[in-house]
Amino acid sequence: MKRIMQRSFLILIVSLVFFGGICFLAFRLLTQNSMWVQQPYNGHMSSSNGLAQAGDIVDRDGAVLAHTDASKNRVYHEDLTTREALLHVVGDNSLNISTAVQSSYRNELTNYSFIWGLGMPNSLKSGKSLALTVDAGACRAAYEALGSHKGACVIYNYKTGEVLCSTSTLSYDPENPPEINEDNEEQYDGVYLDNTISSTFTPGSIFKIVTAAAAIKYIPDIYEQSFYCEGEYEIEGSKITCEEYHGYQNFDEAFSHSCNCAFAQIALQVGRENLTKTAEELGFNKELFMDDIALVKSHYDVSQAGDNELAWSGIGQYTDLSNPMHMAMLCGSIATGGTAKAPYLIQDHDSFLAQLGIEKKAADVQMLDANTSEQVKVLMRNAANYYYNARGLDLAGLNFCAKTGTAEIGEDKEPNAWFVGFTEDDAHPYAFAAVVAEGGYGISAAASVVSAAMYELVY
Numbered sequence: 001m002k003r004i005m006q007r008s009f010l011i012l013i014v015s016l017v018f019f020g021g022i023c024f025l026a027f028r029l030l031t032q033n034s035m036w037v038q039q040p041y042n043g044h045m046s047s048s049n050g051l052a053q054a055g056d057i058v059d060r061d062g063a064v065l066a067h068t069d070a071s072k073n074r075v076y077h078e079d080l081t082t083r084e085a086l087l088h089v090v091g092d093n094s095l096n097i098s099t100a101v102q103s104s105y106r107n108e109l110t111n112y113s114f115i116w117g118l119g120m121p122n123s124l125k126s127g128k129s130l131a132l133t134v135d136a137g138a139c140r141a142a143y144e145a146l147g148s149h150k151g152a153c154v155i156y157n158y159k160t161g162e163v164l165c166s167t168s169t170l171s172y173d174p175e176n177p178p179e180i181n182e183d184n185e186e187q188y189d190g191v192y193l194d195n196t197i198s199s200t201f202t203p204g205s206i207f208k209i210v211t212a213a214a215a216i217k218y219i220p221d222i223y224e225q226s227f228y229c230e231g232e233y234e235i236e237g238s239k240i241t242c243e244e245y246h247g248y249q250n251f252d253e254a255f256s257h258s259c260n261c262a263f264a265q266i267a268l269q270v271g272r273e274n275l276t277k278t279a280e281e282l283g284f285n286k287e288l289f290m291d292d293i294a295l296v297k298s299h300y301d302v303s304q305a306g307d308n309e310l311a312w313s314g315i316g317q318y319t320d321l322s323n324p325m326h327m328a329m330l331c332g333s334i335a336t337g338g339t340a341k342a343p344y345l346i347q348d349h350d351s352f353l354a355q356l357g358i359e360k361k362a363a364d365v366q367m368l369d370a371n372t373s374e375q376v377k378v379l380m381r382n383a384a385n386y387y388y389n390a391r392g393l394d395l396a397g398l399n400f401c402a403k404t405g406t407a408e409i410g411e412d413k414e415p416n417a418w419f420v421g422f423t424e425d426d427a428h429p430y431a432f433a434a435v436v437a438e439g440g441y442g443i444s445a446a447a448s449v450v451s452a453a454m455y456e457l458v459y
């Protein structure tokens, strides 16, 4: 009897282990089946480069960005500049740009089915195409304006989350990809990264948006204070400098002047805890998403900083780093009263797994309270109305709120130029961020990129 009990117990254990294994396999199959199929050693995929049976990729107006022709070749937009402008969004025949649609949404494009795998009968195939939210003309215009500089431009609808313009430089023609080897790897450094979502850059003065938000929240008399600038301000024996002499300014004027001396003092008044708290609420050090693709995190850390470094961090230097898509989201949150709409690139992308909550999916992000976002909006509106417009900057005739940035990145290099903000227009509610690496001054270099794309979107 004892032996029977022992054997029964053993069989029970074995059964439980077996059942647990089946459950684990089923879960992995359900959640990761597509990844297994896409492995390079899957002969069904690699024999045709994986794309011979892929559907079309079209822009928001139906312009064909990629399709497979009768000879099973993958071909891209007919215009070379448009192909280059959309390389990082669409991808090429390789899997090198891992965030591109052809890599990330290969299952949808190739009609991979959980039941049929890749072998779905032709009679059942629907010729799956993916419609993107981007406007190819706007991407092309931004790409051309970026010229030979490394950089990125993103514009998204802050009410719906649709990404309308996304381009990243440097780029290449997806129909004629370069052979990258030891001799030319420097020339193509970082070319497989989509700078809009996978890169960060020193923010410089656009970070004053964060410092200003923290000041509004934590310094009760910030609007009554006066800041004196004589071109430099000394902290711990080392100088914070401005390009010019700004004299006496209130908080609003200091923001519009982008006065480093004033914002260094403001950063110190806010203090490291509150500045860190505000930066993190605004999305720094935080995982954010576009569709189900994680953006590289923007960085803010003053845990080891002295007062001088804390001051520099408040004007977007020190170790601060910003991701362009995140900056557009941050501006979108200011436009809408505090909540950044989750950005997306794929129209109607709502997969079965996303609905079950198994697959990660972008969610709207609460960044600011309504009062603070309204105050920051006024600062950015005044900067645009009294300074940027006065210098001839025009965004397709729309009213806008903005901040420029010129980020120092080293002694021998031209600074990074930034332009971020949003339009105030019911028919065109667009948040934007453009960065031009070593592009010089924000207003001339980066703003012209946004302006070029905006004209394409509006007209």
Ligand SMILES: [Zn+2]
Pocket (backbone or CB within 6 Å): 229, 230, 231, 242, 244, 245, 246, 247, 258, 259, 260, 261, 262
């Ligand atoms: Zn100043």
